[in-house]
Amino acid sequence: MGDQLGRVAVWDIRSRHLPASEYMQAHTAPGMVPWKQHFLYPATASDKRLMSVQKCVRAGGKHNDLDNVGYTPRHHTFFEMLGFFSFGDLSKAEAIRMAWHFLTQTLKLPVHRLAVTVYEKDEESYALWRDAMQLPPHAITRHGDRDNFWSMGDEGPCGPCTEIFWDTQQMDKAPEDRWIEIWNIVFMEHNRTRAGQLVPLPVRCVDTGMGLERLASNKASNFDTDLFDPLKRALQPFMPSNKVHNEQQTASPLTDVYENIIVDHIRSSAFLVADGVTPSFHGAYPDLSARSAIIADVLREEEQIFRRSLDKGIRILDHVFGQAGYQATKMVPGEVAFQLYTAHGFPLDLTRQMAVERGWQLDEAGQCQDAACGACGVCSFTTTIAVECQRLMDEHRASGRASKEMFAGSQPSSQDV
Numbered sequence: 066m067g068d069q070l071g072r073v074a075v076w077d078i079r080s081r082h083l084p085a086s087e088y089m090q091a092h093t094a095p096g097m098v099p100w101k102q103h104f105l106y107p108a109t110a111s112d113k114r115l116m117s118v119q120k121c122v123r124a125g126g127k128h129n130d131l132d133n134v135g136y137t138p139r140h141h142t143f144f145e146m147l148g149f150f151s152f153g154d155l156s157k158a159e160a161i162r163m164a165w166h167f168l169t170q171t172l173k174l175p176v177h178r179l180a181v182t183v184y185e186k187d188e189e190s191y192a193l194w195r196d197a198m199q200l201p202p203h204a205i206t207r208h209g210d211r212d213n214f215w216s217m218g219d220e221g222p223c224g225p226c227t228e229i230f231w232d233t234q235q236m237d238k239a240p241e242d243r244w245i246e247i248w249n250i251v252f253m254e255h256n257r258t259r260a261g262q263l264v265p266l267p268v269r270c271v272d273t274g275m276g277l278e279r280l281a282s283n284k285a286s287n288f289d290t291d292l293f294d295p296l297k298r299a300l301q302p303f304m305p306s307n308k309v310h311n312e313q314q315t316a317s318p319l320t321d322v323y324e325n326i327i328v329d330h331i332r333s334s335a336f337l338v339a340d341g342v343t344p345s346f347h348g349a350y351p352d353l354s355a356r357s358a359i360i361a362d363v364l365r366e367e368e369q370i371f372r373r374s375l376d377k378g379i380r381i382l383d384h385v386f387g388q389a390g391y392q393a394t395k396m397v398p399g400e401v402a403f404q405l406y407t408a409h410g411f412p413l414d415l416t417r418q419m420a421v422e423r424g425w426q427l428d429e430a431g432q433c434q435d436a437a438c439g440a441c442g443v444c445s446f447t448t449t450i451a452v453e454c455q456r457l458m459d460e461h462r463a464s465g466r467a468s469k470e471m472f473a474g475s476q477p478s479s480q481d482v
């Protein structure tokens with residue numbers, strides 16, 4: 066690979082012994098974070114090209130994947146990002162040619178199982194994939210800002226990107242689970258200021274990131290690879306033997322989701338703790354250890370209250386699941402979810418999850434616009450309540466926010482102190 070990349074400095078962040086002040090860099094959300102200043106001030110880069118293996122954690126912030134983990138075959142809270150960077154000495158054409166060469170010649174991935182996306186306004190990349198790399202038109206798709214304009218956060222280096230996807234050939238899967246994004250090539254061209262302005266970077270840079278777990282996976286899901294096997298085996302004694310069952314008494318796919326989430330979080334926690342992130346922050350906040358007994362009591366009490374809400378909510382939902390009228394549509398009425406939340410503190414997510422476990426849905430948007438029409442023959446509630454569940458929820462949240470803000474307004478702010 067060396068002859069393809071030119072002169073490259075290799076930073077294996079896994080093997081660096083970092084002082085405490087650099088813990089924040091020991092794991093980051095995007096792989097480029099340690100090199101941010103090189104994009105902004107290229108003179109600070111002693112090498113024009115760098116490679117890295119970056120520990121990444123995406124459990125918060127702009128690139129948060131917490132809600133995806135376990136449900137998709139490809140998202141982890143912790144993963145390793147293989148990075149290749151250039152600070153001003155690589156053209157778009159070269160970057161694309163090198164990436165394609167690495168995947169198809171070095172790794173020998175079959176061309177017909179690869180596809181790419183490009184930024185909708187990036188005609189140059191589109192033409193390069195089509196003409197220079199000779200990809201057929203169906204293997205190149207254009208996307209807008211959300212998918213193909215990469216930015217580190219609300220401010221900082223950013224630019225259009227082209228992403229490479231691998232076809233797992235799982236024909237029964239939804240396209241986003243069948244096609245796995247393996248590599249993102251970002252053409253870092255701008256710096257987004259706090260005011261939201263795009264300012265050109267001093268030099269055009271390239272920032273590429275490839276997920277090691279995704280690249281190395283030869284299974285339909287990363288969670289089925291030998292990376293997670295030992296953790297899954299260790300978990301088995303703690304999993305309910307009958308797993309989760311739906312009405313037809315077939316094992317619920319959500320059992321796998323729970324397993325995935327647990328092994329993912331254990332793996333992440335292990336890496337975070339190894340990097341020095343521990344829950345005991347008593348050094349900076351001595352109150353935490355001084356008042357640990359009371360904190361534990363309060364948390365225990367909260368847990369008991371929540372458990373009581375859960376028991377009550379589950380009983381109410383089981384009642385709904387048993388009603389013939391609802392069974393016909395397999396819909397939990399929005400009104401029920403709303404009442405469960407406001408009257409019993411039963412989270413909307415849990416109602417949704419319990420519905421999905423049984424192959425039902427939560428009628429959040431209101432499927433039936435006019436129950437009075439009688440067309441479906443099963444509606445027993447008036448339309449207004451079901452269709453407006455989401456609105457009621459939003460209002461409820463807004464009133465919570467408003468009262469919080471009102472309360473906050475009567476307190477001294479940090480600036481006042």
Ligand code: ATP
Binds near residue numbers: 139140248249277
């Ligand atoms: P996705 O669209 O699948 O969420 P992404 O576009 O958010 O991925 P990038 O920010 O482009 O990901 O990160 C570069 C690469 O890092 C991806 O192409 C992928 O290979 C890998 N990657 C990103 N997020 C994850 C994750 N949560 N778990 C494992 N690998 C990941």
Ligand code: MG
Binds near residue numbers: 128130
């Ligand atoms: Mg993502």
Ligand code: MG
Binds near residue numbers: 212228246
């Ligand atoms: Mg993506």
Ligand code: MG
Binds near residue numbers: 248249
């Ligand atoms: Mg991407």
